[in-house]
Amino acid sequence: xxxxxxxxxxxxxxxxAGEATSSDIVQSVFERIxxxxxxxxxxxxxxxxxxxxxxxxxxxxxxxxxxxxxxGIPIALKDIVCTKGFLTTCGSHILHNYMPPYDATxxxxxxxxGAVFTGKTNMDEFAMGSSTETSYFGITRNPxxxxxxxxxxxxxSAAAVAADECIASIGSDTGGSIRQPAALCGVVGMKPTxxxxxxFGLIAFASSLDQIGPFTKDVEDCAIMMNAIxxxxxxxxxxxxxxxxxxxEFLPRGIDGxxxxxxxEYFIEGIDPDVSEAMQRVITTIEGxxxxxVGISLPHTxxxxxVYYIIAPAEAxxxxxxxxxxxxxFRSQGSSDLLDMYxxxxxxxxxxxxxxxxxxxxxxxxxxxxxAYYKKASQVRALIKRDFEDAFTRCDAILTPTSPTPxxxxxxxxxxxLQMYLSDIFTISTNLAGIPGISVxxxxxxxxxxxxxxxxxxxxxxxxxxxxxxxxxxxxxxxKRRPNx
Amino acid sequence: xxxxKDEVEYVAHLARLDFSEAEKSKFTSQLNDILMYMEKLxxxxxxxxxxxxxxxxxxxxFRDDIVKDSLGHDLSLSNAPEARGPFFRVPKVIE
Numbered sequence: 405x406x407x408x409x410x411x412x413x414x415x416x417x418x419x420x421a422g423e424a425t426s427s428d429i430v431q432s433v434f435e436r437i438x439x440x441x442x443x444x445x446x447x448x449x450x451x452x453x454x455x456x457x458x459x460x461x462x463x464x465x466x467x468x469x470x471x472x473x474x475x476g477i478p479i480a481l482k483d484i485v486c487t488k489g490f491l492t493t494c495g496s497h498i499l500h501n502y503m504p505p506y507d508a509t510x511x512x513x514x515x516x517x518g519a520v521f522t523g524k525t526n527m528d529e530f531a532m533g534s535s536t537e538t539s540y541f542g543i544t545r546n547p548x549x550x551x552x553x554x555x556x557x558x559x560x561s562a563a564a565v566a567a568d569e570c571i572a573s574i575g576s577d578t579g580g581s582i583r584q585p586a587a588l589c590g591v592v593g594m595k596p597t598x599x600x601x602x603x604f605g606l607i608a609f610a611s612s613l614d615q616i617g618p619f620t621k622d623v624e625d626c627a628i629m630m631n632a633i634x635x636x637x638x639x640x641x642x643x644x645x646x647x648x649x650x651x652x653e654f655l656p657r658g659i660d661g662x663x664x665x666x667x668x669e670y671f672i673e674g675i676d677p678d679v680s681e682a683m684q685r686v687i688t689t690i691e692g693x694x695x696x697x698v699g700i701s702l703p704h705t706x707x708x709x710x711v712y713y714i715i716a717p718a719e720a721x722x723x724x725x726x727x728x729x730x731x732x733x734f735r736s737q738g739s740s741d742l743l744d745m746y747x748x749x750x751x752x753x754x755x756x757x758x759x760x761x762x763x764x765x766x767x768x769x770x771x772x773x774x775x776a777y778y779k780k781a782s783q784v785r786a787l788i789k790r791d792f793e794d795a796f797t798r799c800d801a802i803l804t805p806t807s808p809t810p811x812x813x814x815x816x817x818x819x820x821x822l823q824m825y826l827s828d829i830f831t832i833s834t835n836l837a838g839i840p841g842i843s844v845x846x847x848x849x850x851x852x853x854x855x856x857x858x859x860x861x862x863x864x865x866x867x868x869x870x871x872x873x874x875x876x877x878x879x880x881x882x883x884k885r886r887p888n889x
Numbered sequence: 890x891x892x893x894k895d896e897v898e899y900v901a902h903l904a905r906l907d908f909s910e911a912e913k914s915k916f917t918s919q920l921n922d923i924l925m926y927m928e929k930l931x932x933x934x935x936x937x938x939x940x941x942x943x944x945x946x947x948x949x950x951f952r953d954d955i956v957k958d959s960l961g962h963d964l965s966l967s968n969a970p971e972a973r974g975p976f977f978r979v980p981k982v983i984e
Contacts, residue, residue: 505964598944612943641950642943710929721904728905730977732968742982746905759906763916764923766904767892777927782940784933789941822922838944863945 407432408568409886412477412625415571419466419476426462426476426520429571430455433478433522437569440889443550446564448483448541449491450523458520465518473628475518480570482561483524484531485616486605487511494607495529495539495557498753499733508605509637510574510616517632522570525560529755530724531581531609533557534827537818538757545814546589547887548853552811555585555827558619562589565619566887572629573619578609579712580806580831582617583843587806587856590845590887592620592873594630597864598838599644602637610719611642613712613835623844623874627651630866646864654871660694662872665799669705670830676809678849683805686846686857689880690803690872698799702791705833707784712832713825714768714781720758721765727753760821789837796862801872804830806843806856834860842869844877848885891924892917 407415407429418424434452441447455478462476486492486504488511493499507515514521528538536544536559544559546552547567554563558575562585565573575582577595586593594617601616608614618629631652636645666687671680687697729735729749736752739745754762768777795802808829817824834841839860846857857876861868892900897917901908908916962975971978 502968505960505967599947638952642945642947644945644947704933707930707933710927713923714927714930725905729970730979733970735970739980742980743905745980747907750905751907754906759908760916760919762904762906763897763900763920767896767900767920767924770900770903779940780930780933780935782942783935783938784930786938786941787933787935789944821919822926836944 408436408571410571411621412474412571412628415477420471426459426466427456429476430459430478430520433570436567440567441569443545443889444547444563444567444569445542445544446525446560446567446569447480447523448493448495448526448560451490451521454490455520455522462518462520472518474514474632477519477572478522478570479514479519480522480525480561480564480573481511482527482558482573482575484527484576484607485510485574486607487521487524490524492524492607493541494531495527495541496754496758497540497734498727498750500540501734502732504605506605509602509639510633511605513633514574519632525558525564525573527560528557529758530607530720531557531576531578532720532757532761534580534584534824535817536560536585537814538755540755543814546811547889548590549811551813552853553588553814555588555807555811557581559585561619562586562591562593565589565591565621567889572621572625574616575619576606576614576616577835578613578716579835580828582619583831583841583856583858584807584828586619586843588811588854590854592623592626592842592844594618594626594842594866594869595834595840596630596634596866597840599642600840600864600866601633602635602640602643604637604640608723610716611723612719613716615835623870623877624652624655626842626873627655627870630870634866649867651867651870654867655874657871658693659690659872659875662695662801663799664690664695664697664872665700665795665802666697667700667702667705667795667802667804669702670804674808675805676849679805679809679855682847682855683857686803686876689876693875693879697803700795700798700802702795702833704784704787704791708788708833708836709825709829711781711784711788711836712828713764714777715785715836717761717765718768718778719765721762721769724758724762729753757821785836788833792837792839792862800861801868802860804858804860806830806858810849810853810855830858839863840866840869842873844873845882846880847882890921892920
C-alpha cells in the first residue's frame with residue numbers, strides 16, 4: 405500500500421486501526437516529493453523538519469486515543485496564507501523574505517483539527533493568473549503532462565494533490581483559482597460562499613471576491629476539509645456568523661427529484677469538443693440519479709469577464725498599495741528620496757502581470773473614469789447576482805464546464821493577457837455573485853488530460869454541492885487513472 | 890485609442906510605478922486592448938440599478954471590545970528592510 409496515494413478518510417481509517425502512523429504517512433509523502441518535485445515544482449517552501457516533528461506529536465495523540473478529523477494528515481498550504489515563522493511569499497519578489505508574525509485563521513483551524521503541514525505551494529504572483537506561470541519562483545508543471553500548465557492561480561496546490569505530494573491542500577479563489585486548476589489537474593476543488601471561511605491572514609488580492617477553499621482527492625475529503633475550515637471569525641468582519649453544518653452528512657443523500665439547471669450561456673461554441681462530450685455524459689449520469697436537467701438562462705453572463713477585470717484590478721490596486729518597501733519585504737537600494745524609493749521598490753518588486761493589473765485598477769478608479777468603469781461594473785455585478793437568484797428559484801444546483809479547455813501548453817498564452825483571462829470565463833461569475841462552486845473530475849480528453857465539471861448552488865449551500873458532487877462521483881464510476889510521472 | 894502613452898505615464902505615477910520606454914509602449918497597447926474589451930459593458934442596461942460592493946450584505950459587523958496582546962515593537966519591526974530603535978527607517982521625506 406502506498407500511503408501518499410490515499411485519501412484523508414482512508415488514512416484516518418488506517419490510523420484508527422493502528423495500521424499506519426502519521427510518521428509513516430509523512431515519510432511516504434516526502435519520499436514522493438523527493439521523487440517528483442524536481443519535475444513538477446508544486447512547492448515554493450517545504451516544511452520537512454516541522455512536518456516530521458508534528459507527525460511525531462500526532463502519533464503521541466493517536467496513542468493516547470485523541471484523534472481528530474485531520475490528526476496526522478499531511479496538508480499543503482498555498483503560499484498566500486500566513487504561517488507564523490514560515491516564509492509566505494505570495495509568489496512575489498516583493499514578499500520573497502516575508503516571515504509572518506501570525507497564523508491565518510485557516511491555518512489555526514487546520515492545526516486545531518490535527519493537520520501536519522508539508523509546505524507552501526507555488527502560485528501566480530499575488531494570485532493573478534490562470535496558469536501559475538507568473539510566479540517569481542518559477543513555473544509549476546501539470547503532473548498529467550509536464551509540457552502543460554496546471555492551471556492557476558493555485559496551480560501548486562492542485563498539482564501537489566494530483567501528484568500525491570500531499571494528501572489535501574488549501575487554495576484561494578478570486579475568479580476560479582481553485583476550481584480551474586482542480587479541473588485541469590483532475591482533483592476536487594471547492595470555492596465556498598463569500599464569508600463562509602475566514603480570510604484573516606489571507607494576503608488580499610480582491611477583497612470582495614477572495615475566498616479560501618480546499619483541494620482534495622475526492623468529495624468525501626472535501627467535506628472533511630470544509631468541516632475543519634468553515635465558520636465565523638471575529639477577526640474577519642466579512643465572515644458570516646452562521647452555524648456550519650456537518651458537511652459529511654450530505655455525502656450519502658443522493659439527488660433524486662432534484663432539478664439541475666443547465667445554463668445555455670455556458671454551453672457555447674468554442675468549448676473543446678472533448679469537454680462538451682464529457683459534459684453530456686455528466687448530464688446523463690445526473691439524470692440516471694433521478695434528477696431532471698432543465699434549461700435555464702443567466703442573461704448577463706457575457707458581461708462577467710469585463711466586470712471582473714475592472715473590479716478585481718481596482719480592488720487589487722488598492723490592496724497592493726501597502727507594498728512600499730517600508731514595513732516588510734523587498735526594498736530597492738540607492739534611492740534619492742521616499743517617492744523614488746517607493747517607485748523603484750514597486751517597479752523591481754512586482755512582475756509584469758501584477759503591474760498590468762495595478763495599472764488597469766488605478767486607471768479605472770482614477771478621477772473622471774470611476775463612473776464609466778468601477779461604478780458601471782458594480783451595477784452590472786448586481787445584475788449578475790440577480791441572474792443567479794432568479795435561477796435558483798427554478799433549480800437546486802447549476803451544472804457548467806469548469807474550464808472551456810483542458811490544460812494548455814506552457815507559454816501558450818503568456819503574451820496575450822486577454823486570451824489568458826478567457827480561461828476563467830466559466831468560473832468568475834461565481835465570485836461576482838458570492839455563491840459557492842465545486843469542480844469535480846468528470847473524465848479525460850482523448851489526449852489523456854483531465855476534465856472538470858462545475859456545480860454551483862445558492863449562498864451557504866455548500867452542503868448541496870457536496871451532495872450532488874458525491875452522488876455524481878459514485879455513479880460516474882470514472883476510470884481510476886493516475887498521472888504517469 | 891482608449892488610453893495614450895501620456896495617460897499611462899500619469900497612471901503609473903499614481904500607482905507609484907516606473908516603466909522603461911519599451912514597457913510603456915507595450916503597456917499602452919495591452920491596456921488599450923483590455924479597455925476596448927471593457928467597452929462591452931456600455932451595452933448593459935443599468936438604469937436604476939444600485940451598485941453592489943459585496944456579495945453578502947453585512948451591516949455593522951461589531952465585536953466585543955476586548956483588550957488583547959498586540960505584536961509589540963520587536964515583532965512589528967522584524968520584517969522591516971531598515972529599522973532603527975522603535976522606528977521604520979526610510980529615505981528623507983522633506984528637504
